[in-house]
Amino acid sequence: MEPARDNLSELSIPDLLGGYAAILQELRDRNVVRTRNAPVGDYAEYLAARVYGGELVANSVKSYDLLAADGRRIQVKARAVGSDTRSGAIFSVFRSFDFDVAVLITFDSSSYALRLAREVTAADIEAAGRHSSHVNGHRVTITAGARLGIDVTPRFRAAISE
Numbered sequence: 001m002e003p004a005r006d007n008l009s010e011l012s013i014p015d016l017l018g019g020y021a022a023i024l025q026e027l028r029d030r031n032v033v034r035t036r037n038a039p040v041g042d043y044a045e046y047l048a049a050r051v052y053g054g055e056l057v058a059n060s061v062k063s064y065d066l067l068a069a070d071g072r073r074i075q076v077k078a079r080a081v082g083s084d085t086r087s088g089a090i091f092s093v094f095r096s097f098d099f100d101v102a103v104l105i106t107f108d109s110s111s112y113a114l115r116l117a118r119e120v121t122a123a124d125i126e127a128a129g130r131h132s133s134h135v136n137g138h139r140v141t142i143t144a145g146a147r148l149g150i151d152v153t154p155r156f157r158a159a160i161s162e
Helices: 013-029 040-052 122-128 153-161
Strands: 073-081 101-108 114-121 130-132 137-139
Touching (some): 040 101, 040 153, 114 122
Parallel strands (some): 073 101
């Protein structure tokens, strides 16, 4: 079901932001997101927990987001992308490699529809990333990430449909 978007252009900025806050709160109440930030990262972590089982760890844990049912430590990186996304756009920076695999996920920026999910070993992330002293971490472009590891998109699509 497509949500109604016809009247959004008629709303004031405070009304839009109020609606956005209410939607984020409802997503929190349903345990889909854990913060009140833009939901793409929390949504990706929620889906990863459904795909891999296990437990999401506290937001304060630095190196991984999910302790999977099989014991693997999983770092989740997500990005909303659209036709206007720069070719060199990156996932958020990897500052450590104390995880077993990363899941790199892209969503369509206009709808949050899943585009791609890749499972990549920490060693492959470290090898593919470019270290930047400016941000004190390894940068992995969305383009490079789409070629790494194994495609787990069907598993994530199934988790969305459940």
